[in-house]
Amino acid sequence: MTVVEVRDLRKVFGKKEALRGVTFEVKEGEIFGLIGPNGAGKTTTLRIISTLLKPTSGTVKVYGVDVTEKPEEVRKMIAYLPEESDIYLRLTGYENLKFYAMIYFNDPKEVEEAVKRGIEISDLSPEDLKRLTKTYSKGMRRRVALARTLMVRPKLAILDEPTSGLDVYSAIKVRNVIKRFVQETGYSVILSSHNMLEVEYLCDRVAFINKGRIVNIGKPQELKEMYNAKNLEEAFVKAVEVSEVAA
Structure with a gap:
């Protein structure tokens, strides 16, 4: 489909x-x-x-x-996670997740279920979830941002x-969270x-x-084979060169 x-x-x-x-x-x-x-x-x-x-x-x-x-x-x-997306630094990790769940769902049970999924996705400890997110590392904030995106099951x-x-x-x-979500x-x-x-x-x-x-679309392995490339980065460079010559 x-x-x-x-x-x-x-x-x-x-x-x-x-x-x-x-x-x-x-x-x-x-x-x-x-x-x-x-x-x-x-x-x-x-x-x-x-x-x-x-x-x-x-x-x-x-x-x-x-x-x-x-x-x-x-x-x-849909749910969209921009590159520069951040979270509310004056809220705890848990409060961030609950706030976004309440935006998406009216039913308290659905909110609770979404927050549970968010906690699991973020993989943060109970102690971390109670802390204000302004104390988080960039990696922790990004995991909360990703969790709020995926916990609503878009x-x-x-x-x-x-x-x-x-x-x-x-x-x-x-990466593992994204793979598991799908x-x-x-x-x-x-x-x-x-x-x-x-x-x-x-x-x-x-x-x-x-x-x-x-320039081209395909499975990673197919594209590498198509351009006789060792990796996807090399395949991309060759694909661009071919397209510019053709143009």
Whole structure:
């Protein structure tokens, strides 16, 4: 089943064309990676899918619902974690999770269940959850931010650089949480990342994006074989070179 359908997506900011005909699909139960350098159009694409930006032209549908025509309906199915997302530093870890659960759910039982999931996802100790999050490390804050995103069980989780700035230990924990979320729910994830090892570990398929265009899409192993590359990073560089020659 197709969860996300992006067709000929274009976005112009003033005189800059950020997206130039982006097209791809995301399937149910899939972790789909959007990979490219800074300024390639990754975050713009994710924000349009998240209903935070309107496209200049083209269409995006989530479970068949157009994000421009019915954004409120789309928002009920998704959760978005921006790269620079933070949490409320004057609240404890537990209070952060409960606050966000109360935004999504009216039923106290659903709130309680969501908070329990959030605690499990964050993997923080009872003592840490009682502390104000202003005392947390960046890795701990990011785990709470990810927990609040996934604990509501969105049909589509949109994660922009989920492990950005994290140490190795924290990054591994976050990756495992994302992987487990998809395995347990059967739902889908779109993520962007600069970490190619992370992408190879997490993603079922990836789209290489450069200068607002999709260069190629495929499974990590397929792309490495296609470009005779030792790793995904090398495959990306070769894919960009081929596309620029063709252009």
